[in-house]
Amino acid sequence: MKAASALDYRELARKRLPHFLFEYIDGGSYSEVTLKRNVADLEEIALRQRVLTDVSTLDLSTELFGRTQLLPIALAPIGLAGMNARRGEVQAARAAQTAGIPFCLSTVSACSLDEVAAGTSQPFWFQLYMIRDRAFMRDLLAKAKAAQCSALVFTVDMPVPGSRYRDYRSGLAGATGLMGAARRAIQAALRPAWAYDVALRGRPHQLGNVAPVLGKNTGLEDFFAWMRNNFDPTVSWNDLTFIREIWDGPLIIKGILDVDDAKAAADLGADGIVVSNHGGRQLDGVPSTARALPPIADAVRDRLTILADGGVRSGLDVVRMLALGAHGVLLGRAWVYALAAGGEKGVDHMLRLIEAEIRVAMALTSCRNIAEIGPGTLVAPGRLG
Numbered sequence: 001m002k003a004a005s006a007l008d009y010r011e012l013a014r015k016r017l018p019h020f021l022f023e024y025i026d027g028g029s030y031s032e033v034t035l036k037r038n039v040a041d042l043e044e045i046a047l048r049q050r051v052l053t054d055v056s057t058l059d060l061s062t063e064l065f066g067r068t069q070l071l072p073i074a075l076a077p078i079g080l081a082g083m084n085a086r087r088g089e090v091q092a093a094r095a096a097q098t099a100g101i102p103f104c105l106s107t108v109s110a111c112s113l114d115e116v117a118a119g120t121s122q123p124f125w126f127q128l129y130m131i132r133d134r135a136f137m138r139d140l141l142a143k144a145k146a147a148q149c150s151a152l153v154f155t156v157d158m159p160v161p162g163s164r165y166r167d168y169r170s171g172l173a174g175a176t177g178l179m180g181a182a183r184r185a186i187q188a189a190l191r192p193a194w195a196y197d198v199a200l201r202g203r204p205h206q207l208g209n210v211a212p213v214l215g216k217n218t219g220l221e222d223f224f225a226w227m228r229n230n231f232d233p234t235v236s237w238n239d240l241t242f243i244r245e246i247w248d249g250p251l252i253i254k255g256i257l258d259v260d261d262a263k264a265a266a267d268l269g270a271d272g273i274v275v276s277n278h279g280g281r282q283l284d285g286v287p288s289t290a291r292a293l294p295p296i297a298d299a300v301r302d303r304l305t306i307l308a309d310g311g312v313r314s315g316l317d318v319v320r321m322l323a324l325g326a327h328g329v330l331l332g333r334a335w336v337y338a339l340a341a342g343g344e345k346g347v348d349h350m351l352r353l354i355e356a357e358i359r360v361a362m363a364l365t366s367c368r369n370i371a372e373i374g375p376g377t378l379v380a381p382g383r384l385g
């Protein structure tokens, strides 16, 4: 099958990845109510078709955090993304560079900050979780600075991890010891193309940024144990002062879903927020981001840059998020599916599909540039708010 849309890449990823890995990227927490809402609520939003304006020239570029980018999107931080294709984060960062958009590297990526910096020539963003060991955090931020990261995305919606049933069912989580490893090995053996590309030729398999503290403990169980033991549940607004002291570049708070929290982020001088529920992977039952975004935009859009993610599977969804009040939109699963299916070329192609869809949506809503996309681009702007 040749992919004609980002969702086609989901099917291709399903066929290429070992079952436990596909379920890890595809799944959400608990009953996946929020995951479904993210997609369904976006789909519900009707774009307002307007005709007979000259749309021969469209400008999809925008400025985020002082830098011009060619499209109003960025690649969201995805933990373990590098296990979906050989040295996967480098491949995705290259595709982002070609498309002229930012790539955001997760704290818990397979490739380290240094490796991604060496594989690209465009600055990328770095995502940080609050980690108990503040010295380690300082060290990571120094490395991000040295790698010339152009923004820090501080993720605040994971003081504790949400439980993902699919990971238990697939054998990714909770399947310890030899039996667990054997189960995953069988699933990997059933996907020889992935096994050759990633399991064999994609070494080392480790968390690049965390490897120095994990030492020789590089198994999947070590990774989850490290997350359980080191993510800091005491994280509070006061910690932003700590981050601010050591990071002088743009600071983006990711995981905001409430107007009061958005205001607090603005009060504390954040440069941006990501309206996000972690792609429905944390607290199941919270509202979709499409629903949470409009009141947040009303409250703080003139004080900081608003990014949004969750359920974005097409260029039409990007336009919907912009119309709901975001300045920019993050793609999450969409890019990981494409990476799994086709590496850098897959992400590159998926981004061109999204761009083409944004163009058509802009032309048929009579928006000639990104700034023209707004509440008037929707049939019933307030309905989901």
Ligand SMILES: Cc1cc2nc3c(=O)[nH]c(=O)nc-3n(C[C@H](O)[C@H](O)[C@H](O)COP(=O)(O)O)c2cc1C
Residues within 6 Å of the ligand: 024, 025, 026, 038, 076, 077, 078, 079, 080, 106, 107, 108, 127, 155, 254, 276, 277, 278, 279, 280, 281, 309, 310, 311, 312, 330, 331, 332, 333, 334
């Ligand atoms: C497999 C997977 C891993 C993720 N890992 C991280 C992470 O390490 N850090 C982070 O801030 N968000 C992480 N997220 C959340 C994404 O950055 C983003 O918020 C979410 O994927 C957006 O929803 P979407 O996938 O429906 O587009 C992860 C999401 C997925 C699907």
